[in-house]
Amino acid sequence: MIENFKRIQATLAKSPHLLRLGRLFSETVLIEVDGDEYYLSFEKGHLTQIEQGPSRKTPWRFALRTDAEALGKFWQPRPEPGFHDIFGLVKIGRGRIDGDTLCLVKNLRFFKEVLGIARAQEGVSA
Amino acid sequence: MSIEPITGRYITVEVEGAARRIYFEEAGQGRPVLCLHTAGADTRQWRHLLNDAELTSANRLIAFDMPWHGKSLPPEGFETEEYLLTTEGYIETILAFIDGLGLDRPVLAGCSMGGRIALQLAALHPEKFSGFIAIEASDFQPAWYDIDWFHRPDAHGGEMGAALVSANISPYAPPAERANTLWMFMQSGPGVFRGDLSFYTKDDSLVARLPQIDTSRTPVHIIVGAYDLTCTPEDAARTAKAIPGATLSVMDELGHFPMSEHPEGFRPFFAEALDKVSKLEVAVA
Secondary structure, three states, X not given: OHHHHHHXXXXXXXXXXXXXXXXXXXXXXXEEEOOEEEEEEEEOOEEEEEEEOOOOOOOOOEEEEEOHHHHHHHOOOOOOOOOOXXXXXXXXXXXXXXXXXXXXXXXXXXXXXXXXXXXXXXXXXX | OOOOOOEEEEEEEEEOOEEEEEEEEEEOOOEEEEEEXXXXXXXHHHHHHXXXXXXXXXXXXXXXXXXXXXXXXXXXXXXXXXXXXXXXXXHHHHHHHHHHHOOOOOEEEEEOHHHHHHHHHHHHOHHHOOEEXXXXXXXXXXXXXXXXXXXXXXXXXXXXXXXXXXHHXXXXXXXXXXXXXXXXXXXXXXXXXXXXXXXXXXXXXXXHHHHHOOOOOOOEEEEXXXXXXXXXXXXXXXXXXXXXXXXXXXXXXXXOOHHHHOHHHHHHHHHHHHHHHHHHHHHHO
């Protein structure tokens, strides 16, 4: 899982269009996978820190909680219906979004495109 | 260089006691087919079908921008008005447009909120139409989001709306058409998507009207994409079941904006729908 987040970090760093989308985004996001916590800290669109939990002292703005299988399906090149979007995961009961949802929605395109960086390309495994 | 066969014009009709200057596009000759766009978008969603020579050889495809959308301005005085689409206002607009253009019992093809109103018209004004193609259409869904997110002074409602509705686009959609589909949402006027969603997510009056629809006189065909999170195949199936005689097609690789997000994938389903409506129409005659 950490490897995927590191890949996101590296690709984001060299993606000017994403950095432009996220230029006002400086928040920490909690991604929880099968109960394991990953705190992704963004600074002006850059993913500056990836910290693995558990932590009771790391403040976060919003959280996406899901399971490894669902996230694996989300990262397929052409996910099955429901696994193709974070709100799809919520809709099919495989994900939950907590915290400042409005902050997420204001930065939704940025966040979804950043999370989608780990999506495998056609013919390449994730 | 290429010049497309689509032509665009304006018509002024009266709706709710005031003038509405409505932009419409059309292409083709033959049976009129009136195409309704989704919430927060405009006629451009139908551009691929209007450019389809085979479909327009026997069908006059017409699409118009609802007032407040695309190139149809809001009514005079809008600057002090809160835009909230209602079932009654929506129906009046469509009927005024049909009368204004002098269309004789067109097929009505609507997507999303356009599909919802198509089913309302199937129940309330079937005599005005020869058939209904309800795309990504269902009886009712309450919002799973806060519609007020999309009209606020501190954020761009269009960009947020586009990011939200991208959840309804299939991963099979060509990237360019996905982007074009979202662009229309980004361009919608302040509060327009919210006002459309108010109709779509709060008015459940269709539920009780579905059994009234007489498909032996005006056929109803529902089409739904498997990747549609807003109107799921289950929602569409429930709706089709409540309309005696309605038919349903599920598109495995499409989402909520099929004619726009993946025109090639949608085309056979739309052609099939036109065919179904015709066959039933012949059977009724």
